Amino acid sequence: MSETVPDSTGLRAVRWWLVLVAAMIAMMVLVGGATRLTESGLSIVEWKPVTGTLPPLIDKAWHDAFEAYKQIPQYREINRGMSLDEFKTIFWWEWSHRLLGRLIGMVYLLPFLWFLWRGVLPSGLKRRLWVIFALGGLQGAVGWWMVASGLTHRVEVSQFRLAVHLMLALVIFSAVVWTLLDLRGRKGTVEQRRLKIESHVLLALLFVQLYFGALVAGLRAGRSYNTWPLIDGALLPDSARLFFEEPWWRNFFDNVLTVQFTHRMLAYALFAFAIAHAIDAIRSRAGAAVNGALWVAGAVTLQAALGILTLLHQTPISLALLHQAGAIVVLTLALAQMHRLSLRRSAMTPSLGEPVSRPA
Template identity: 60%
Template sequence: MSVAHSEPHPRRRFVRAWLLIVAALVFATAALGGATRLTGSGLSIVEWRPVMGALPPLSDEAWHAEFAKYKTIPQYQEVNRGMSLEAFKVIYWWEWGHRLLGRVIGVAFLLPFLWFLWKGWIEPGLRLRLWTIFGLGALQGAVGWWMVTSGLAERLSVSPYRLAFHLTLACTIFAMLLWTAQRLKPRDGIDLPPRIRTRAMLLLILVLAQIYLGALVAGSRAGLIYNTWPLIDGALVPDVSRLFFERPWWRNFFENTLLVQFNHRMLAYAIFALAILHTANVARASRGGAALTGALVLASLITLQAGIGILTLLHVVPLGLALLHQAMAVVTLAVAVIHAERVSQRRAATADIMRPLLSS
């Protein structure tokens, strides 16, 4: 049984299109951030200037000044000593582009949002949600700089803890934008058992958690070792003494590269199994339709992403495969969001969020 919804109001379409554009920008920024990390470019700009930093060096003198600042940090002194100015420009442009996209997102979100508020197109419930997203976006900018500072004094790269937080926060913002945009799309509701809705939400949460674990793998460079599959360190399950040798014990989950990679593998297996089970349950309960299509697409993407991850590991993290693996993680998250929102019970909320539009 389904519940019909009215045709979309033109103003609602504008708001939804705006949210989708911002979500696409967040996706692009996450992908560019992955390229920045994988090319070793993330520490090339050693200052945080939210406004004036939008301008790149515009003269030869300015380029030499930026290069001189980079020469003061450990990464240059111990890894890139002797780097030419032209080589520095390459890594600088990666980081500058990543930061510029972050600034573009802020403008692309805030200006239309203020205009929609001024026109009275957004009711209080949605208004609070959007202010929350904006606040998280501002926090993300600060977290990005906080992450960079971890590699400016003693480390040769950024902290895995901060990198994982930075990527996970970006993906959370992306998921919130996409979920909110989907809520503004009038469709028929889907009558499904509660357990299916619960599993769809669980898949969404686990995909986000897997992105966090993947960021820990990337930040700790755990993908550069134990490059075998299905065995890891010569076994399906490594010896406990090797998984938990750090003290205190909880540090192993973040700093023991064997356990970090093992956890990423195990959660991948769990997500794959849950996706197959979920698809079978939806097939029995829905007899086709959007819910089954979403479950099938999600399960297929999870399978594909697992395969890409295995290839990335076996080939010792080549740039192309690593970039594809991170981008596909966000694509998988997007499909998980769309599917979970589509089968959720709160379909009636769609009409309430933008009621002022329908009465104007």
């Protein structure tokens, strides 16, 4: 026998669970950034999802892990002569990154199974949460795919694979945040079609910018052309230097100058669009969307300033991580603004979707 469960009974716990998951994903992104900035990502040269949970616990295990690292090009060409203690430093960063990924999997799956057993999830929410779980599993495989790119012929991971890894993490984060916003039951609070379209364009532009930011990180492009507003001595670099690789489109993935210049131009475009969106929201007297637009514009402005400071100081770890954290904040605010302007009502809560039940 089962009984209908009010929204407040089960879904409040679901909301807090998703808050925790989103926070852990954000932390995972930052730890991943620190792992990259300390050049620690290739310190573990094998993928053992289960048995790799424990770090080396005895001297022989540390010796074996270090010897395995010595076989890859990064050690031979860059870190030859590294001591065991120095190796341990980079090992702990990569191990912590992987451990956090495993913890996120547990924190996600175990409560999810509990909520399924208790019957507090509407069918639409169940499907979405299963998709998010599948994306999390895929992310683990993509992470190893990225690491594998630096184990044979390169001294670092592929910047393209790094960008895919980061973007998938942000897609998962966005899906969790969007679901959380759905469960708050405030979707469609403002009916402004033009502002709604603007919020979609803003988010799309932001994702493109985040992708190029990942390429900048992968190419270590932030350690080159450390002047602003000029780049390579000009506002607009010479086209021969921007597009010297063939075919031309490869410059947008491999050319440090082109990638950094594109990242700058997208930052200007995003800043201008966020300001324009805020002005439009104010003029439209769009209620709650005004505050949302102002928050987005303010966060984008701060993020641009952090980006400039990071560039001028040649990417110190502290500023680089602040810049990465700023990107997560901007993404969260942009998602909230788009959600606020969406007209479709949510079917995630029991009051708007199907009744939910639990065992008596």
